Amino acid sequence: MTIDESISVVEFLIAAYPNAKVTEKTIELYTQFLHFVPYELGQAAALKLIVNKTFFPTIAELKEAMQNLAPPKDGPPTPEEAWGEVRRQLDIYKAPTWSHPAIEKAVRDIGLRNMCNSYSPGTDREHFFRIYETYRRRDVDRVENESIRELTTSIIGQIGNADMKKMLGSVG
Known part of the structure; x- marks a missing residue:
């Protein structure tokens, strides 16, 4: 701000x-x-x-x-939880289903086939964490902003914008 x-x-x-x-x-x-x-x-x-x-x-x-x-608990999983889900779903012959769009986007960015054929899971994990955290943070921020916007609109509706400005104008 x-x-x-x-x-x-x-x-x-x-x-x-x-x-x-x-x-x-x-x-x-x-x-x-x-x-x-x-x-x-x-x-x-x-x-x-x-x-x-x-x-x-x-x-x-x-x-x-x-x-x-903060957003409700049903938001995106932690990076560790998301990585566990990815490891369980890695199968080149089966289309995975993800619990959250941020996981799907991170896997898409890295490439499912690349992850299935990789010989360095530690590097994949680190790479996934970085990408996933970006998408997760965006989602958390979006949800948080929406809820705050709703709350602020509700508050202004209850108090009245003019009354709020008058009250704040008398401070100082």
């Missing part, structure tokens, strides 16, 4: 906790932390903390709230 977006998330938290003693240095620190996070995720985590916490959240609590907003 941009610096301005980071500041708006921190201002939102400050508005919700009027008794918190927040210094300029605290705002700067939170802004730096939030700068590396998608804006929608920061907003959603801040709202979650406002609803559930009595006191101004620490960065650790903010990070934990963001992690709890």
